[in-house]
Structures are given as structure tokens and as C-alpha cells.
Amino acid sequence: MTTDLTAYTGAAILDGETIHKGHALLCEGGRVKAVAPPGELPEGCTLKALQGGLICPGFVDLQVNGGGGVMLNDAPSPETIATICKAHLPFGTTSLLPTLITDTPARMAEARRAAKAALAQGVAGVIGLHFEGPHIAPARKGAHDPALIRPMEAEDLAFLEAAAAELPTLMITLAPESARPEEIRALAAAGAIVSLGHSDADYPAAMEAVRAGATCATHLFNAMSQLAARAPGLVGAALESGALHAGLIADGIHVDPATIRIALRAKAGPGRIFLVTDAMAVIGSDLAEFTLNGRRILRRDGRLTLADGTLAGADLDMISAVRFMVESIGIGREEALRMASLYPAELIGRSGEIGRLAPGTRADFLHLDDDLDILGVWQGGIRRLP
Ligand code: ZN
Numbered sequence: 343m344t345t346d347l348t349a350y351t352g353a354a355i356l357d358g359e360t361i362h363k364g365h366a367l368l369c370e371g372g373r374v375k376a377v378a379p380p381g382e383l384p385e386g387c388t389l390k391a392l393q394g395g396l397i398c399p400g401f402v403d404l405q406v407n408g409g410g411g412v413m414l415n416d417a418p419s420p421e422t423i424a425t426i427c428k429a430h431l432p433f434g435t436t437s438l439l440p441t442l443i444t445d446t447p448a449r450m451a452e453a454r455r456a457a458k459a460a461l462a463q464g465v466a467g468v469i470g471l472h473f474e475g476p477h478i479a480p481a482r483k484g485a486h487d488p489a490l491i492r493p494m495e496a497e498d499l500a501f502l503e504a505a506a507a508e509l510p511t512l513m514i515t516l517a518p519e520s521a522r523p524e525e526i527r528a529l530a531a532a533g534a535i536v537s538l539g540h541s542d543a544d545y546p547a548a549m550e551a552v553r554a555g556a557t558c559a560t561h562l563f564n565a566m567s568q569l570a571a572r573a574p575g576l577v578g579a580a581l582e583s584g585a586l587h588a589g590l591i592a593d594g595i596h597v598d599p600a601t602i603r604i605a606l607r608a609k610a611g612p613g614r615i616f617l618v619t620d621a622m623a624v625i626g627s628d629l630a631e632f633t634l635n636g637r638r639i640l641r642r643d644g645r646l647t648l649a650d651g652t653l654a655g656a657d658l659d660m661i662s663a664v665r666f667m668v669e670s671i672g673i674g675r676e677e678a679l680r681m682a683s684l685y686p687a688e689l690i691g692r693s694g695e696i697g698r699l700a701p702g703t704r705a706d707f708l709h710l711d712d713d714l715d716i717l718g719v720w721q722g723g724i725r726r727l728p
Pocket of ligand 1: 474540561565
């Protein structure tokens, strides 16, 4: 009987939750079979000895607008999604949600078809779709085109419910100002992950959305009502409600390091702060500028901005975000890695499949050295890089 049973040895293993030393990662058929002590390796398995370092789960990025020179908004197609997934792979991301920011209903329908087709074709790395907008608040539009922002109508709800039914994960960033609690309730019931963002909602409105089924806040601190003495805002709700996870852009530009440290101390569980890149077309390319909804976005010194200086997504990849959390925020390496893998997988209810290395999960993993440089990337048990 032939088998592709393979044991990776010689590196410590972070299974998502804990570190195992002197163990082997056993993979078969593209899945993890076990994290096994050396004495318990099955006979006949292929041994692959790594020279030290750490094996950890591949990263899960729930907010990726582009990469490899392309933006999902520009041309939503399976090819665009494949290009984006490929561009993020060298930075450790093995699962991602291609993210369409506020756009027309026609473009949203194209993105839905593109994600469905990419999944059907087995494009490696795509796990669903994220619609960031258009049902957000003009007061907190960020780089979203105000002409395309609109409140949710019955036909929008029907479209989103249908998209949630046909995609394994559909995430929707919306503002309580533009979507009613009963709409949030219907989306959550349809299986969508509702994330609050680009919103000026006060704390009571945010908490009403949480009770209706919202489970996340989009890019914590950015484009949302802030925490103040008598007005906790959406930031306050995100930190205080254990029902909410919160994405964070950890690039040293979107959120001050001191603010990140305070947020980590304040965050009520079980909801967690996790890392997103909010990456644009520039990742994995040397582009100096690109367009978004027909507007020029400039890349300079690690920033992406509209001509007026408004931040427009991030010039950030996931391993850089992990390194930033360790080097500039001072959290442990393992916790930073969990923020890029386990916690986002838990938010979308898929930690039995991705974001962890345990029996039955996909064999998506990284080999890192002590400086958090990526030495190897495996997807579905196959070495993809280098
Ligand atoms: Zn945004």
C-alpha cells in the first residue's frame, strides 16, 4: 500500500495552542494526522528533518483587498483571487478572505461569483469572501468611495443571505447606522460573520448590534467611534464585549503601539484581538501607486494614502505584522502567531480545519527561524515555498 505519510522532525511545533518540543508533525493526504512523540512514529513514514526553528500553523488573514499588483475591486475574477493568494503565500498566509470594499451591486455580484468559482476550482488559499461595505457610515468612510456607500435594503439582504448560503465563509463589515438589528440577525442566522466597522455608532447601538449577532469589529480603532469618558463608542464595545473579536492592523502606522498594548490588556474574552493585513495591490509587488474605485492611491514609506492623505488600506504582510507585535509591542512569539492563525480561525468557526495543527486539520504550516524569518511554507501538505 502506498502512503504519503510524512513526519516533519527537528523543529519545535506550535499546534496553535501549545508548543511541543522533540515531537514530529505527522501529515497524510494533505491533513495533519498527529503531533507525535518520536517514539510513536508509524513504520514506513517518510522522515523530513528540519534544522531547528519552529513549525506553526499557516496564517489566516480575514481582510485582504489585493496583492501581486491586483485589487479584487478592479477585476473580481478567480484569476485575481489566485494572484492575491499567491502574492501573500511567501509571507505565511495560507488562508485568506479576498475582500471587496464598498462598490456597486454589480461588482459585488461579480465578486460573489468569482469567490464561488475560485473555491470550485480549488484555488489554494481562498476560504470565502469579505464584503467590507457598502452598508457603512459616510461619517467614517475612510478610503471608501462615499458615492457608493448606501443603507441596506431588502434586495441587499437577500443577496447577502444567498451569498452566505453558497460560500463556506462570508464576512460582512457593516455599520449599525446602515443596517438594522433585524438585518444583522438575519445575516447571522444565514451563517455570515457580521463585523462592525466604518461606523460612528455609539456604545448602545453597537451593543444592540452585538445582541443581534455581530461577532467582530473591523480594524479596531480605525474608522470607528472612539473610547471617551461618557461615550465608550464602538472601540469601547469591542474591548468590553467578550462576544466580539476584533481585527487589528499592526503596522505601526494605523494604531499607536501604546494603544495596542492598552487594547490587549483591556480586551474581554472569549473574543480576541487578531491580526489582519488590510493589504492592497502593492503586497508582493514594487508598485508605487495603484487605483481604487478609479482614484489614485500612493505608496510612500510604508503608507498607502489617497491624494488628501487619508489612509487607504495597508502596505503590510502578515509575517511583518507578527514581527511588529513581538518587537514593538512586546508580546510573546507564540501569542503573536496565534493572533495570525488560531484566533481568526476561531472567529469564523473553522479552527477544526485551519489555524491549528491537530488531527484532521489541513496541513497548512510554516517553518520559521528564531528571527521569525520564513524558511518554508506548506499548503495542504505540499511544500509551496521556497
Ligand atoms: Zn476599512
